[in-house]
Amino acid sequence: MLNKYFKRSIVLFLSLLFLSNPLYAGLKVFACEPEWASLANELGGEHLDIYTATTNQQDPHHIQARPSLVAKARQADLLVCTGAELEVGWLPLLLRKSGNPNIQAGQVGYFIATDHVSLLDQPVALDRSLGDVHAAGNPHVHLDPVRLQKIANKLSHTLTKLDPANSSDYEKKLELFTQNWQSMILQWTELTQPLKGKPIVVHHKNWIYLQQWLGLNQVAVLEPKPGIPPTSSHLSSLILGLEKSPAQVIVYANYQNNKAASWLSKKTGIPTLELAFSPAKDETLTHWFDQLLNQLLTLQE
């Protein structure tokens, strides 16, 4: 009797769970970072049902394989992630736990952005005494609009492969994105001419693609080694160098602690600048990048 009741309640519970999950006809996309969600949205729009695993307030390197992420990975048709070991602490676990064949390595639905562009900062020596180095190179490619275009082309191609019925629409969307993005690149190049060669200090070496594209000159890093929080002795050692050749600004990502940057700013008089490392929820790539460059440019005035 009790057993019967128990079974019934389990059935009821399960059906409630399934009901709470509306059936969606679109391609289910699991984007590890917000930039890939934005890009997928531009390229797929209404054909996609996009879930973003992280916000731009979170350090994508230190995410935990939370139950909710496993549940989402279980249902995904397409995984869009940065790769180059950025998600090494959680993505492999999600893939193994998901039991989802669509998004396993090697499948069409396993889209890794850094597989499609060349990476900067490939380490000469792999030694952890050099900090948390990424063997494949620096993973933060989304900060280079030219590389982003390249990734967009490939991602659009992947969408076509997964959903051939809407291929003409994906082509149209890619064309539209490309037109807009290319004209923005020209505009941004023109606009950011005054930034060329400007010396900057960064919290972590995660801006190098932007630096290279804008021709910024990174003169110091707050972290003594990649992934090691700034120490007071390291910061003190930076002061001397910055007194000799001052930098324009101390840049840190919005998910990083601003204590070290503020401390150094107080000692040296160099202003700090918090930049959104990725687009916010529902923000377009163009808007985010525009904001980013404008913030950098305001320092010029």
Place this chain on the structure above:
Amino acid sequence: MRTTLLAASVALALSYSHPVLAANDFNSLKEQLDQLKLNYEQRIQALESRLKAAENNATHAKTKVKQIEETVKESSAPKIALKTQNSFNPAISLILDGRYASFSNKPGEYELPGFALGGESGLGEEGISLGHTEIVASANIDDKFYGQATIALHDHEGSTEIELEEAFIQTLGLGNGVTVKAGRFLSAMGYLNEQHEHAWDFADAPLIYRGLFGNQLLDDGIQINYIAPTDTFLQLGAEAFKGSSFPAGGESGNVGAWTVFANIGGDIGIEHSWLLGLNHWQANDIDGRTSGGHQHEGEEEAETPSFTGKSKINSLDFVYKWAPNGNPSQQNFKFQFEYFDRREDGVITMLNSDPLEATSYDGHQNGWYTQAVHQFKPQWRVGLRYDRLDSSNSGADADILEEAGLDNEGHTPKRYSAMVEWLPSEFSRIRLQFNRDQSYENTDNQLFLQYTHSLGSHGSHQY
């Protein structure tokens, strides 16, 4: 302009119709025409220079496009893959663990009244010692399977022992959320159990894990596990084990022990996440499970209690985590609670006793622990833990139960623990832990200073 033209044509017409017009008029007409010519030439020149400027602009734009194209080309150049034999080697990591331990009581006197201790459930060595040195090798075997082996080396009574902790294969994306695992692995029974010892937040296992499993439940068998296609995490699974090692025992030649488990979890907003689990473990035909008894001083040969019968464990676990903005790298908090309840029914025999002593046994043991850990700075964590056990075992012969360590002597074991950790990087940890251990009547103050460092590939961490 138009007026000039008009004037000129009117003048021409007039001059034809009136050939007698004066030379005077003709001159002025010529002057006007010259003026007209000059005017046109200037306009053409202006146009030409504008065209030239436009052409220059076009070439400029073209070079720019070319530059962009080149950068794109550069970025699309294939990456140079490392084409060495080593690139297909599995991910290997090595865990180094060492400690200094200080106990106010003699560690050899340790007991947990009401619980028959087995496995590695002692306190460990006093003074300086090495913990488990673990070598973990893992990789995708092909597109269908993943494999992992964990080999632990540790010192036991002066010699180094090798223990194969894990050696399993696991399906990769079998489909429909199903994953099958086979080999030797850590059971999914309980939250902490699936985590490696080096990933624990304290230097020692919770008392209930020590009492029921001999620290950790691992066995040879097969696990099937299903994840529902829902946004709320729902996992259902079952395991079938050989069941020949503690806390089961004997050679059944079949499935000696089995488990079923269910986990449900999710996020609340962006900052909170949780996981709730229910588990059941059962072994129906345990045959001769031995454990350490309650040894009396002066006894020459230790009489070893041996259990034959049926054993069932039910458990509940709950984990809650918080991180500001869901970004755990700066600050995070974790709360964890687990409860276990074991019922056993069978016979206890004291091996090596003469005459052979035996009693019927009806065991009921339970216990729980709760702990909270706060990472208040990227490199610092503090934690508190409280353990509590209880038991009410009965049998025909109370003396034999007492000898077997199954009499709780009217004592409810408890323990208070506090720890602080320094994490120089993701790969290293130094921990200082203090326990006020009331496992048995004499309260023991325990101090651990421990390092746990990992070398090699960057592993993933369980939730």
